[in-house]
Amino acid sequence: MSRLRPLTRIPWGRRPLLYSNRRYASSQASQSTLSSSNQSFPPDWEDAPPSLSDFTELPHKDFGKNQLMETNEEFKRSLRGILREFPPITYAFAYGSGVFPQSDATASRVAHSPHPNPPEAILKWQKGGGKMIDFILATRFSEHFHSLNLRQHRDHYSFLGRLGSGVVSHVQEAYGAGVYFNPYISVNGTLIKYGVVNVETLRRDLSDWDTLYFAGRLQKPVKILFEEPNIRVANQRNLLSAVRCSLLLLPQTFSEKELYSTITGLSYQGDPRMTYGSENPKKIDNIVTHQIKNFRLLYHDLIMSLPNISYADEKPLQNLSWMEDPKLDLKLSQDMDVERRANMVRRLPKSFRERVYFLYQRKFGIPGREYQEMLEASKDEDAKGGLKKQVGGAFDKRIAAEKDLPEQVAKAINQTVKWPASVESMKGILTAGPARAWRYLQEKRAKGRIKS
Incomplete structure (x- = not known):
């Protein structure tokens, strides 16, 4: 396996760090355990994403x-x-309600464990293994990967497996979001469902929001099991983009849970499973309510790194146990200045930003x-192949001044998600096989009938 091209410049991790966030500096003494993490964002890290060969070249030892x-x-x-x-x-994560509960009684709703003979650790974590x-x-x-996996686990695949790894990988990459699921x-x-994706497809979706299929999953708490440094950087960009996009959808003042619910809902807009009742209608609220601590761990330092968003009252943050309090719902506010919002529009992921631009071109x-x-003129790359400083231009400012910006951003999200999510749902008939695809659909519909 070939190694990635090593850096020819000073790695981020060895550069002197510059701290420019005055709000964070003011509360640094009272939040010592958070400070080292927040300091892991050098001011230029978004504008110069490198090709990393290992984790020592990250922007900071605590980055990501x-x-x-x-x-x-x-x-x-x-x-x-x-x-x-x-x-x-190369990279792997586990996600969903089997990893992080989305209700108070995840296991009690299941008559028996679906796992045939799971390790004790899984039974304990899932409180019954449900x-x-x-x-x-x-x-x-x-x-x-599919060639090796077909030799080792032919029974994981549908009839497509008989056609060989070339056909399997073509179906994976040519249709939908670029993933191949075996449920x-x-x-x-242990009963599992796994999806296989090319690393470059994953990185591109995290950076550009081509489909929001993988970016959306990683915008919520997941358990990362194997890592790759370039994906960690790309996902940090994804998380920061999720905050910025959500700010464009939210009013001037809002609560923590409103912010995290907006972030969680990004990848569900346009998803046919939500439209046609194949998901619990309270799924977003359940995810945020039962994972509020993990959302804070995931996003708090990113929020503190932005100059245009702040907590209305920072006193609760001085208590280092505030992240553990599920009843706490802190208020936040954002600067609605046109220039600041134009900068956020300009810093949206490339493919998604172009969708927003196109909507306003027509308008x-x-x-x-x-x-x-x-x-x-708005391309991210400069003439030498590097990245430009992403500052809102005249078109971005014109967009930011429009009162319908939240509606147009929501429309762009819907357009991004709808087609690949729909194709992936239909592709499941081929990749899982009719019987397993039908079983999966029936279970999803059963969840969709849950009212609370």
């Missing part, structure tokens, strides 16, 4: 550690033990040639 959600060690070992039954992978566990496995060479698979006595009636020139 907000992504690493805690579970007990036994559960983590059990999940990693499952992944060791597969061919080598949920299938979902994984995303990222590999550099999908066809090679209802028993590994180490403003901008001629095609003029619009193409504007797009060229």
